[in-house]
Amino acid sequence: MDACREDLPKVSIETEQDWKRIQNNLSEALSARLDKELESRGNPGDKEAILPHIDQFLETLFDIARPNLRINGRTTDSEPTQDDDVEPFDEALDRYIWSLSDQRLKWDKDVAARRRTRPKEVERLISDTLAQHDSVELDVAQEDPTYDVPDKPFDPEPQEVFSSAASLTAQLSQSISLQHERAIRAKSVFQEIKVLKS
Incomplete structure (x- = not known):
């Protein structure tokens, strides 16, 4: 640039x-x-x-x-050369555009640097928090013999979770259209009953 x-x-x-x-x-x-x-x-x-x-x-x-x-x-x-078709050049606008471009490049560089470092920081923070949580549970279990340390929850494979979520989405879309039709019919029946009562 x-x-x-x-x-x-x-x-x-x-x-x-x-x-x-x-x-x-x-x-x-x-x-x-x-x-x-x-x-x-x-x-x-x-x-x-x-x-x-x-x-x-x-x-x-x-x-x-x-x-x-x-x-x-x-x-x-x-x-x-005499160029009547050319619009006058705005020097101040040109400088402003260059400064905005410089600022945008700086922000892009900053965002790229954060994208490289933040996930590792979040992962480290979560693993530290989980380690602290496990150590607190063990401390409580040692102090109170009646306390049951909960088993670690089962961590299913991501593909299984995604496939079950996808199947639920298909069922939900069918259910929504059916429920919508029922609501429309219920409204029309309600209006008919209201007319018959009066």
Whole structure:
């Protein structure tokens, strides 16, 4: 899952217009700084000679910055294409979905670990409880000679228990339909008797 994400996070920008606005703001700030610096040095005429170099610097700067941006959830390694059919990407929703996915994987791992360990813990607890119960019965039998230690109950095979339960289920389903029919007949007879009495 983490392999899908980038190793280094990219700067997220909502729209292409925001990126253009950032570029314009940077160009204007650099131009204003250049004007101020040239005025302080007393060479305002040098601006025309320096301006092509500044434009080239800004173009190189924006070209270097572009691969490190994500505009509307898309990487910007190439020039943007106008896609009107594509729905805007929701960065916050994407982060929320990734966090939910991480949390789900953590819970699945926790449940799997519990499935491996809990049955053994329950088995150990039951066997300890049965051992304590047997020891208490023996202690009572030693203290009171008239106490009869009950025999251990017969533990039938699971297949026998299942087959008897299955046969009882079949009998019960037949019995239920028969009893239901009897109840309906009894209601109709009761209604007839009620009508005859009045």
